[in-house]
Amino acid sequence: MKILSAKQIKQADKLTIEKQGISSTELMERAATLVFDEIHKRLQAAPIPVKIFCGIGNNGGDGLVVGRQLIEAGYDVTIYIVNYSDQRSPDFLVNYDRVKNLSKNWPVLLKADDDLPQIKYGDFVVDAIFGVGLNRPLPGWVAGLVKHINASGAFMLAIDMPSGLMADAAVENMESVIRASYTISFQVPKMAFYLPGTAPFVGDLQILDIGLDPEFIKDAPAAAELIGKAEARALYKPRQRFTHKGTYGHALIIGGSYGKIGSVCLTATAALRAGAGLVTVYAPKCGYDILQTALPEAMVITDLHNEILTNIEFDLDPDVIAFGVGVGTKEETVEAFEQLLKKYKKPMVIDADGLNIFSKNGDLLELLPEGSILTPHPKELERLIGPWKDDFEKLDKARAFTKKHKVILLIKGTYTFTVTPNDLFINTTGNPGMATAGSGDVLTGVLSALVAQGYEPLRATILGVYLHGKAGDIAAERFSYEGVVAGDIAKNTGAAIFDLFETQKTNYS
Numbered sequence: 001m002k003i004l005s006a007k008q009i010k011q012a013d014k015l016t017i018e019k020q021g022i023s024s025t026e027l028m029e030r031a032a033t034l035v036f037d038e039i040h041k042r043l044q045a046a047p048i049p050v051k052i053f054c055g056i057g058n059n060g061g062d063g064l065v066v067g068r069q070l071i072e073a074g075y076d077v078t079i080y081i082v083n084y085s086d087q088r089s090p091d092f093l094v095n096y097d098r099v100k101n102l103s104k105n106w107p108v109l110l111k112a113d114d115d116l117p118q119i120k121y122g123d124f125v126v127d128a129i130f131g132v133g134l135n136r137p138l139p140g141w142v143a144g145l146v147k148h149i150n151a152s153g154a155f156m157l158a159i160d161m162p163s164g165l166m167a168d169a170a171v172e173n174m175e176s177v178i179r180a181s182y183t184i185s186f187q188v189p190k191m192a193f194y195l196p197g198t199a200p201f202v203g204d205l206q207i208l209d210i211g212l213d214p215e216f217i218k219d220a221p222a223a224a225e226l227i228g229k230a231e232a233r234a235l236y237k238p239r240q241r242f243t244h245k246g247t248y249g250h251a252l253i254i255g256g257s258y259g260k261i262g263s264v265c266l267t268a269t270a271a272l273r274a275g276a277g278l279v280t281v282y283a284p285k286c287g288y289d290i291l292q293t294a295l296p297e298a299m300v301i302t303d304l305h306n307e308i309l310t311n312i313e314f315d316l317d318p319d320v321i322a323f324g325v326g327v328g329t330k331e332e333t334v335e336a337f338e339q340l341l342k343k344y345k346k347p348m349v350i351d352a353d354g355l356n357i358f359s360k361n362g363d364l365l366e367l368l369p370e371g372s373i374l375t376p377h378p379k380e381l382e383r384l385i386g387p388w389k390d391d392f393e394k395l396d397k398a399r400a401f402t403k404k405h406k407v408i409l410l411i412k413g414t415y416t417f418t419v420t421p422n423d424l425f426i427n428t429t430g431n432p433g434m435a436t437a438g439s440g441d442v443l444t445g446v447l448s449a450l451v452a453q454g455y456e457p458l459r460a461t462i463l464g465v466y467l468h469g470k471a472g473d474i475a476a477e478r479f480s481y482e483g484v485v486a487g488d489i490a491k492n493t494g495a496a497i498f499d500l501f502e503t504q505k506t507n508y509s
């Protein structure tokens with residue numbers, strides 16, 4: 001599913017009105033009626049006080065339509081107009097009149113010096129102050145109102161966007177953004193819903209199809225692509241019958257050090273579970289018995305050194321090399337890695353200390369094969385690309401890095417981002433249970449297995465990140481968030497592949 005910018009959404013809005021021969025007021029009625037339906041479905045006419053805060057633009061117009069329909073359905077509704085300017089939009093005005101004609105309880109006008117309205121814990125608040133039109137920080141008194149609404153602890157439903165959030169820019173003042181419990185947004189998701197600095201304001205997310213022009217949406221260049229089940233399924237390559245283990249590639253996992261052999265065990269397990277035909281682990285000698293005992297399916301080659309890697313030499317032709325998990329950053333290991341980079345020319349998967357080695361030895365990046373996949377978590381990313389002032393700058397820097405080094409860069413997080421010079425993919429699977437030791441080692445194994453099986457690196461990355469998250473979701477259903485360990489994620493990779501073909505609707509939140 002595409003993410004579009006606020007500017008593109010406005011264009012879609014305009015074009016829809018032209019092509020469908022409807023007025024903007026009718027489009028507003030259509031969109032807001034769908035929001036009313038969702039609220040009504042949930043509240044079931046319960047006598048809960050509903051307090052709707054409307055701005056004076058079209059987001060406020062939506063709030064007025066919802067308010068009118070709730071009043072007509074018999075709800076106890078108070079509408080507040082957050083009167084921050086006299087530039088009221090035409091559709092706001094149409095709906096302002098309609099509400100006034102309907103009930104003696106006219107909307108309450110709120111201005112800069114007014115007392116703040118009382119909001120109780122049990123109220124149902126609808127936030128329709130600003131939507132995608134917000135393009136600068138809130139006026140001071142409106143920021144104060146937002147703070148007051150947030151402090152109420154009431155359930156908050158945001159229409160289109162939590163007010164104070166901008167679709168395509170970072171938040172400057174965290175206190176002046178509505179902390180929505182639930183956001184109902186129109187047609188396409190917005191970038192701010194997925195970035196760590198802004199996503200927490202959104203709460204649970206629902207995207208409503210309001211019938212904006214499908215052709216425009218199909219042709220519009222996406223700011224990013226959300227990857228749900230349908231997108232992941234399209235990337236999957238079914239196995240053919242007349243094949244053998246050689247068809248599915250040989251993954252070589254290089255890593256581990258004394259006390260960290262578990263990391264390569266996890267990576268190799270995941271590589272096997274994600275379908276690599278053959279898996280060999282290259283580890284220090286101390287890992288030999290452990291690996292052979294834990295993983296009879298994997299082959300093991302050992303370094304000359306007992307505890308760290310010092311001479312990476314092997315007599316095989318792997319389809320992919322994963323380097324870095326548990327490997328440490330000792331000088332001898334860096335030297336061995338440099339020698340490997342000079343010899344090996346196919347895409348590699350680089351994780352953990354492999355990334356830390358690059359951070360400390362930037363010139364080695366020149367040797368990294370084109371199309372390699374780097375999988376940093378935020379701290380490792382910062383060491384690689386330097387600090388950033390906000391999520392948007394982080395993405396710009398990450399993009400520049402991928403361009404310079406011709407690699408694919410993951411930014412791991414609640415929503416893992418796959419960054420390439422021209423495209424951005426945002427994964428939607430995964431859960432807080434995956435914040436556990438070794439979870440990243442498993443991802444490295446899954447990605448390596450897919451590359452070994454002949455998936456092009458970008459396709460392998462997008463699908464691999466999805467499957468890893470889904471395997472974590474399946475594990476969490478069984479063991480709870482707290483109970484998930486990395487090995488469970490690896491073991492459920494197969495179940496995640498099965499799940500690609502379950503026909504439930506994709507949830508993009």
Ligand SMILES: NC(=O)C1=CN([C@@H]2O[C@H](COP(=O)(O)OP(=O)(O)OC[C@H]3O[C@@H](n4cnc5c(N)ncnc54)[C@H](O)[C@@H]3O)[C@@H](O)[C@H]2O)[C@@H](O)CC1
Nearest residue numbers: 013028031057058059130131132133134135136137138160
């Ligand atoms: N795009 C669509 O397809 C549809 C949009 N609709 C609604 O329309 C909304 C967008 O409406 P608008 O474009 O009127 O924008 P908003 O209602 O979000 O904001 C109103 C106006 O306030 C001004 N403004 C921006 N930042 C400000 C600030 N910090 N202080 C003071 N004024 C500021 C801008 O001129 C902006 O247009 C959407 O979020 C959605 O709720 C729906 O009615 C139906 C369809």
Ligand SMILES: [K+]
Nearest residue numbers: 127128130161
């Ligand atoms: K809003």
